[in-house]
Amino acid sequence: MTEPLDIQPLTKAAFAPFGEVIEADPATMRYINNGTTERFHALAAADVVGEGGRVIINLFRGQPRDFPYQVGMMERHPLGSQSFSPISGRPFLVVVSMDEGGKPGRPQVFLARADQGVNYGRNVWHHPLMSLGAVCDFLVVDRDGPGNNLEEYVFDTPFLISEPIS
Ligand SMILES: NC(=O)N[C@@H](O)C(=O)O
Numbered sequence: 001m002t003e004p005l006d007i008q009p010l011t012k013a014a015f016a017p018f019g020e021v022i023e024a025d026p027a028t029m030r031y032i033n034n035g036t037t038e039r040f041h042a043l044a045a046a047d048v049v050g051e052g053g054r055v056i057i058n059l060f061r062g063q064p065r066d067f068p069y070q071v072g073m074m075e076r077h078p079l080g081s082q083s084f085s086p087i088s089g090r091p092f093l094v095v096v097s098m099d100e101g102g103k104p105g106r107p108q109v110f111l112a113r114a115d116q117g118v119n120y121g122r123n124v125w126h127h128p129l130m131s132l133g134a135v136c137d138f139l140v141v142d143r144d145g146p147g148n149n150l151e152e153y154v155f156d157t158p159f160l161i162s163e164p165i166s
């Protein structure tokens with residue numbers, strides 16, 4: 001029996017245990033370029049460890065997920081953080097779990113607006129990219145380099161996400 005998961009709006013406070021929300025937070029804004037540009041400063045930081053690791057910037061083109069969707073697995077990157085910033089003008093789903101003795105706990109599902117991104121902290125359990133409604137592009141900042149930077153966990157019983165938006 002798959003357990004249904006609720007979906008909550010993505011907010012900085014709710015997401016804090018998992019990482020940062022990348023959004024135009026007025027508290028971070030400073031004017032630059034002679035007042036012609038608003039800089040929303042240091043919303044998140046890339047965290048890369050391990051010999052030879054480096055921060056890279058990628059483009060992910062995600063196929064839309066079909067719903068209802070079964071969350072059967074989670075993953076994490078022990079050597080680096082990973083951020084996703086949508087650039088196709090659509091919302092997306094963010095699915096994360098607290099670590100419980102080396103395994104992901106019950107997933108929490110957030111609906112990210114089209115103007116919100118996330119930075120998963122290093123070694124934070126998350127589900128791979130979940131685009132909604134159309135093929136969507138994301139700017140992704142994460143780690144390249146030697147070492148195993150992917151740990152996956154398959155749930156004994158999957159969790160269910162019903163239709164996220166009308
Ligand atoms: N595999 C890969 O680069 N992507 C995943 O890490 C993901 O979180 O989507």
Ligand code: NI
Binds near residue numbers: 075082126127128
């Ligand atoms: Ni990942």
